[in-house]
Amino acid sequence: MLRIRFLLPLVLAIVAAPDLVAQPADGPVYVAYFWRAKPGMIDQYNDYIKGTAEKIDEDARKAGVFEEVVTVTPSQLGTSAAITEWTHLRIFKLKNRAAAEALGKGLDAATIRVVPDENQRKRNSERSATLRDFVRQEIWTSLH
Numbered sequence: 001m002l003r004i005r006f007l008l009p010l011v012l013a014i015v016a017a018p019d020l021v022a023q024p025a026d027g028p029v030y031v032a033y034f035w036r037a038k039p040g041m042i043d044q045y046n047d048y049i050k051g052t053a054e055k056i057d058e059d060a061r062k063a064g065v066f067e068e069v070v071t072v073t074p075s076q077l078g079t080s081a082a083i084t085e086w087t088h089l090r091i092f093k094l095k096n097r098a099a100a101e102a103l104g105k106g107l108d109a110a111t112i113r114v115v116p117d118e119n120q121r122k123r124n125s126e127r128s129a130t131l132r133d134f135v136r137q138e139i140w141t142s143l144h
Contacts, residue, residue, distance in 0.1 A: 028067075028142050029100040030093055034086040034135035042087060045131040049088070052124055056110045063113075065106030066092045066099065086135045100139060 037045040049071055057069050069092045094100045115121045 026096045028093055028095065029097055030091055030140040030142075031066075031100050031103055032092075032138045032140060033090045034137070035088040035090070035132045036085070036135050037087040037132050038130065041131045045088065048128060048131055049090075052128075053090075056107065056114045059114050060106050060110035063106065063110060065110065066094045066103060068093045088132070 035045075060066060061068065069090060071088060071090045073088055074086070092103060094103060111121060115124060
């Protein structure tokens with residue numbers, strides 16, 4: 001009985017260790033949205049991001065929804081598969097996993113604050129649908 005009392009905590013620690021190692025600390029989370037501008041619409045989509053999306057992003061950032069956002073495009077100098085797969089990658093840095101889970105709702109709330117007219121929000125949504133296609137979303141964590 002005494003031997004079991006000493007071995008049981010050791011066995012439990014060994015069994016639980018992989019889970020502890022696999023779960024990173026609750027630090028920054030990056031939510032990446034990959035988009036593909038429709039053919040011939042890259043400039044118009046860039047204008048949409050600068051004129052509409054960035055205003056919403058800034059409101060959401062000020063409200064604490066996320067820490068920062070960056071929009072990048074693939075270099076046209078290489079032959080990367082990314083050039084054909086996506087044209088715009090928007091990366092949001094968030095405080096933690098809970099903030100990442102709340103990102104969509106936070107952006108929706110910012111959209112309502114920035115564009116209070118429901119008809120205008122609908123027009124913006126319809127316009128964005130003519131400019132781009134959603135490719136995928138990824139969620140990343142930092143090693144540090």
